[in-house]
Amino acid sequence: MEQLLEKSVALVQRISTEKKRYLYNEINWNNRLIGIKGARGTGKTTLLLQKLKELKLLPTQGTYWSLDDFYFTTHSLVETAETFFKKGGQYLFLDEVHKYENWSIHIKNLYDFYPDLKIVFTGSSIIDISREEGDLSRRMLMYTLPGLSYREYLAFNDLYNFEPITLEDILSKDRKWAEMFPADFRPLEYFEDYLQYGYYPFSIEDKQGYATRLQQLVRLIVEYDMAELKGFDVRNAKKMLQLLNVVAANVPFQPNITNIAKKSDIHRNSVVAYLHFLEQAQLIKLLYASGISLATLQKPEKVYLDNPNLAYAFSTSSPNVGNLRETYFISQVSVRHKIAYPKQGDFLVDNTFTFEVGGKDKTSKQIDSVKNGFVVADDVEFPITKLPLWLFGFLY
Template sequence: MEDLLLNSENLLNRVSLTFRRYLYFQINWNNRLIGIKGSRGTGKTTMLLQWLKEVDIPTRQKAYFSLDDIFFAGNSLVETAKLFYQQGGKILVLDEVHKYPTWAQEIKNLYDRFHDLQVVFTGSSIIDISKQEGDLSRRALMYELKGLSYREFLDFQYGIKFPKLSLEEILTSEGIVRKKFPQEFKPLANFQEYLRFGYYPYQAEDRLGYFQRLRQQTRLIVEYDMAELKGFDIRHAKKMMQLLFVVAQQVPFKPNINSLAEKTGIHRNSINNYLYFLQEARLLTLLYPAGSSVAVLQKPEKIFLENTNLLFALSKETPSTGTVREIFFSNQVGSMHNTSYPKSGDFLVDGKFTFEIGGKNKDMSQLSNVENAWVVKDEIEYPVGKSLPLWLFGFLY
């Protein structure tokens, strides 16, 4: 265990506190058992190391263990944590818990046995603790970390800091929105960069190899992480990749089940299940008709890639501007609010706000008889009446 503690100390010494994710300020860090899930590359590990570094207790009383470390291939998590606790440990951060087969039961055991040991764990976005053994759902306070918002990207990449905006603030008054930003701020100056490269924090490390790394990450999610999903047969991973790439060339679109089955070799009765699995892995977003119940076997009205960076990485050709706009809106708004497909317009948010997405010349003609409706336009800087700028929805978190 000494090597684990030494590695933990080294990581804490190296982690930067310059930029912190939105979720850092939303978590109730006083809870005794906290779980944070999220897709690969969104920054879960960095966020936890930052928090652990700032906790004002001696270094040997706090530790970070990654459960994909080879140490845990031959050593019990419970016994290792017990030894840490007996040596005065108070806070234990466990990363990549889904890589350890009996993680749920053993974390539950730690919670029940050591009442003054705080445990914080992270896992893939696909983990569902309500279906895990040990009934962690009653014990753990769960959160999910999304990729960078446009607001966070401006801070992370350029040090441009702004507070987040609520949906109500965006919709209420154009004057209120304008007052939130200095006159010299050019909101569109870095927007196209964000759409291509801004969602995952690791883009700062290697911009030239970003798309290749993103494709590799996608394959790892499908071939390894999704093995944790109940009902998913890992032997179908190749077909899942085929389905994902087929969708990437066409999104957003109304899915034709027979056509998807023919192009991927997946039986038509299994397509909706596969789409659902890809959504659980945060690779796709499925938009269902307004007023309908979301069920695994239900056909979605539209399919989107989860974020615009994935779209640029997986598309064979430059994606259409309209597709990019809709995916950005779906991703940023859907991270904080419920979205569905309305009878008129492109998105219904929280069951009461309707939005049509388009370019700067888009008008309200398609929404003329719809209450609480707005046109969201690309290439405009600030709200004008019922016209809202697309970039502004990147400030919701």
């Protein structure tokens, strides 16, 4: 166990606590069992190390372990944690739990047997707690960490530092949200950069190699992480990548299952399930008609990439502008709100508000008869009658 404690100390010493993801302040750190899931590259490990550093505990009191460490190929998590607890352990931060066989059962045992031990763990976005054998859902608080919002991107790059705003603030008739921005703020100055480079925090380290790294990340998710999905045969990883390329070449689009099956070499009876797998991996987003029950797998009305950066990663030329706008909107708004496909307009949010997304010349013609309908316009800073698209990147 000593080698694990030494690795933890080294990692904690190197981590900076100057900039934190929005989720850091929303987590109830006092809870005995906390789970944080999200796609690779969104900053889950950094979140754990920052909290551990701020606790200022001795290595024997608080430690960080990655469960894909070679140590755990020959050592039991429960037995190692038991030793840690007996030597004064109070906080156990576990990373990459989905890479440890039967991880949920082991964590349940630790939770039940050591009531004075606080456990925080992270795992891939593909984790479905409700299906895990350990039945952790009644014992824990679960959080999901998305990529950077536009607001966070500005802050992490030392450009501007603003507080998040709510959807209610954005839609308010008095437009008080405008008061939070200084007169010299130019919201579009870095907007295109965000669409291409801003969603994953590692762009701050290496903007030049970002596209290559993002493509490698997608491969790792499909070929490595998705092996943990129940019902997914890892031998079909190549077909999954083909499907993702088909989606990327056409999004946003209303899927024709037969055509997708032909282009991706996937049996048409499996296409919907595979689309669902890609959504679980936070690589795409599926939009369903309002009022549709998702208890069983349904064919979506529209398919989007998970975020605009992926559009650049998969495109051989500049991505379609309309695609980028809608992908940006759904990626930012879906973090805190439910989105469905409406009969009129582009998006129905929380089953109440309808949004039509377009360029600066977009009119309200398509949603004139819709109650609570709003036009969201790109390429404008502070429009009078419309809502600026960039502003929806300040929701978290």
